[in-house]
Amino acid sequence: xxxxxxxxxxxxxxxxxxxxxxxxxxxxxxxxxxxxxxxxxxxxxxxxxxxxxxxxxxxxxxxxxxxxxxxxxxxxxxxxxxxxxxxxxxxxxxxxxxxxxxxxxxxxxxxxxxxxxxxxxxxxxxxxxxxxxxxxxxxxxxxxxxxxxxxxxxxxxxxxxxxxxxxxxxxxxxxxxxxxxxxxxxx
Ligand code: AMP
Numbered sequence: 001x002x003x004x005x006x007x008x009x010x011x012x013x014x015x016x017x018x019x020x021x022x023x024x025x026x027x028x029x030x031x032x033x034x035x036x037x038x039x040x041x042x043x044x045x046x047x048x049x050x051x052x053x054x055x056x057x058x059x060x061x062x063x064x065x066x067x068x069x070x071x072x073x074x075x076x077x078x079x080x081x082x083x084x085x086x087x088x089x090x091x092x093x094x095x096x097x098x099x100x101x102x103x104x105x106x107x108x109x110x111x112x113x114x115x116x117x118x119x120x121x122x123x124x125x126x127x128x129x130x131x132x133x134x135x136x137x138x139x140x141x142x143x144x145x146x147x148x149x150x151x152x153x154x155x156x157x158x159x160x161x162x163x164x165x166x167x168x169x170x171x172x173x174x175x176x177x178x179x180x181x182x183x184x185x186x187x
Pocket of ligand 1: 011033034035037054055056058059060061062066086087088089090094135144
């Protein structure tokens, strides 16, 4: 049995930074569907060609494609000790796809990252300047916030009903936020 830990939150909330730290410290696989899709785009695979314009515009890649990519990733050896899902699920059908894996890959914890919108915009624009990430632009940010509210935020209720949610105040020092998450892995 390999437990899944879901990091849920709007773009710019710091999920990737924290997921990397937690995965390294606790020997878990770090699965970022955004990173995986960006790799497909840069290597020009069929999936990458479909995903490119959607990523740039801030829209979601179709569920069936992302679900297939994720399921294949979970079969890789490094997931046997468990994994952090960073950016998946983002829609109700994606969340439901995990329910069917419950015996092998149960969802153990869900962390909901909370950051106010002004701070998010500041962080994303700064990241865009530093990394050149093509969707970290003003136009795309607006779409990504809308998509988050409409498609992803309902997952908080979905997982609340299962009593799996831990809310994380994700404003402040990286180390303090890390400590507020890591304590759940030491229980
Ligand atoms: P992220 O790096 O998690 O912010 O994701 C960047 C972009 O990749 C998103 O804006 C979507 O276009 C796409 N993406 C990442 N994860 C998913 C997902 N679970 N479902 C659909 N699209 C995704």
